[in-house]
Amino acid sequence: MFRATDVVMIGLMVGAAAFTYKTKHDAENQFDQLRKVESEIRYEEDTISILKADWSLLTQPGRLQRLVENYDAELKLVTVEPQQIVTVDAVPLKPVGEPDPLEDAIAKMIEKTDKTVTGGITR
Template identity: 45%
Template sequence: MLRTFDLVLIGVMTAAAAVTYTIKHRAELKLEEVHRLEAEIKLEKDTIDLLKADWALQSQPNRLERLVTNYNSELQLQPTVSTSLVHARELPMLKSQVPVPEIADAKGTKPKAKTVPAKPAENEDEDDMATGSVE
């Protein structure tokens, strides 16, 4: 009654159903993983927001001033003197500005060392404040 062709078709349909089920099961697992990752991301974002709010509370100037007055005897903090602040142009030269020696050419003459000039800061605030730094 059943022909060989019918048996082959039943086998193909069974295999197709099994493949479809495994694909569906894998997709559901991936969807669960996506939901888990989204929940972790939301938790991390909430934690970051909470830490930012906590930092804002901890760094309030009136709170810091109160702590300084309470613990001044132990900490012995002093205000920063304006002469101890320097501009970037007053710092020692960068590595890119250090002279690089070159190898002597075939004639035995030594070429001059090259230096790379630093680019000046474009938006640097200029003032006439003496900083007392080493020039």
């Protein structure tokens, strides 16, 4: 008949087989998920390349010029005159007012000193 060691060995073999099956099943599931993500990435890359092609077609200077000429009455676009562009010196300075509360909080944190003495600090 069966001895106790035989029963234990059979139990270990069944457990090892179950563990092997579960591990294989989990690995296959992970591989399926990986293939799905890779296919989604390929789809997105294809979509991006199509959108880039569309963008390059839509922003061709000749096409834009034709659109401007066709819709000139509605858009009333005019050429930028040199007088419209100013230098940095012509831009007004920021008005003097209350100080920025965030700036004050940062300054207070910088001024704080830690009174805790640790083993790495000698006084």
